[in-house]
Amino acid sequence: MARQLRTQVAIIGAGPAGLMLGALLARRGVDSVILEARSRDYIERRIRAGVLEQGSVDAMHEVGAGERMRAHGLVHDGTILRFAGRSHRIDFRALTGKAVTIYSQHELVCDLVAHRLAAGAPLAFEVDDVRLGDVATARPTVRYRHAGDEVELACDAVAGCDGFHGVARAAIPADRLRVFERDYPYGWLGILADVAPSSHELVYAHHDRGFALLSMRSPEVSRLYLQCAPDEDLAAWSDDRIWSELALRLGADDFTLRRGPITQRSVTPMRSFVAEPMRHGRLALAGDAAHIVPPTGAKGLNLAIADVRLLADAFAALCTRGDDRLLDAYSATCLRRVWKVERFSAWMTQLLHRADEPGDNAATAAFRDRLQRAELDYVTSSRAAATTLAENYVGLPLVDA
Ligand code: APR
Ligand code: PHB
Secondary structure, rough: OOEEEEEEEEEEEOOOOHHHHHHHHHHOOOOEEEEEEHHHHHHHOOOOOEOOHHHHHHHHHHHOOOHHHHHOOOEEOOOEEEOOOOOEEEHHHHHHHHEEOOOOHHHHHHHHHHHHHHHHOOOEEEOOEEEEOOOOHHHHHHEEEEOOEEEEOOOOOOEEEOOOOOOOHHOOOOOOEEEEEEEOOOOOOOOEEEEOOOOOOOOEEOOOOEEEEEEEEOOEEEEEEEOOOOOOHHOOOOOHHHHHHHHHHHHOOOOOOOOOEEEEEEEEEEEEEEOOOOOEEEEEEEEHHOEEHHHHHOOOOOOHHHHHHHHHHHHHHHHHHOOOOHHHHHHHHHHHHHHHHHHHHHHHHHHOOOOOOOOOHHHHHHHHHHHHHHHHHHHHOOOOHHHHHHHHHHHHOOOOO
């Protein structure tokens, strides 16, 4: 016999989307249970993104989990675009009145986990074999195994916050789901290094040898990336080769790259992906479960948080007033914003990467290269073009007027 549990909202996945949704629902007086496949230790150490839009910062404060972020987050008023060995600053503050905050995704996850556990709200780690049932009805269920028990969780609604490889998206019937995607012919080789960042602001560099990015996690820890093949063999990259390549691609007259011990390294392929719709009956998808962006615009984490800010209001209206209008509108409302962020992320990616498209002849490749240089020149010489980049980078409004 399965152990019977009941809650208002069953949340699958304790990434930023699931944890923030749980916290926002609690603020609205709605109970939830969060089910996570991995251990607490695993999700708290997983190195991911690190740039927060103001809307994401506001959400952390709204749920009361923003104290450490306020103390340790680094506010950045602009960013550097570097090409042809020259630096061009995009001044977010002057162009939009806004800024971004550098704060590690895994720190944000730690803060939200601690906040939830301190409140005594249910969060189960290392759950197995999660199965969604009856999501098209008003009485969905989630079955799973936890600590040797078979559990059946009855609920009013289910949130699929289980990332790209999760199970929730598959609970939408295949004939209802439409997928849009693009795989890029390159990836990012990323490192974390114990060395003070060589620039106060992020540096996005376009170079003939490929894209490079200088980012950071704190005043003592640098995060750097190099464009590479999507299946690049990490074993072929000694520390010295990584640092030399970064120094070449990030090079500029006024710039010296500081080196330090590399503490983590990985290769990530780049993909754009959207699944439509984001809701089926009482199941709603949020975050990477519904969409992936290439990391060039620093949008994945922010998009996940924007989704659940909308979803929390929709679930609260359903659970406290029986009003399902916001949930009905959730997919269309979210997707309007999602597609704009997909557009920006794909645009930043093609602006900065060296693209060797299979099948191009020399003249076609040379033409695309000239267009890319003209676009970089335009973005850094026209206030209108720079404003377009800046307003997307700091974050579009949650919903348009
Ligand atoms: N059951 C329970 N949990 C699951 C299952 C499952 N079947 N499958 C996956 N999960 C968990 C994963 O272990 C992970 O902790 O769901 C969580 C999904 O979290 P993320 O992948 O972090 O996705 P999301 O919360 O949407 O965050 C958005 O933005 O910076 C980007 O991709 C980056 O993680 C980031 C994302
Ligand atoms: C990061 O710090 O990990 C980071 C920063 C900016 C990006 C992508 C990743 O565009």
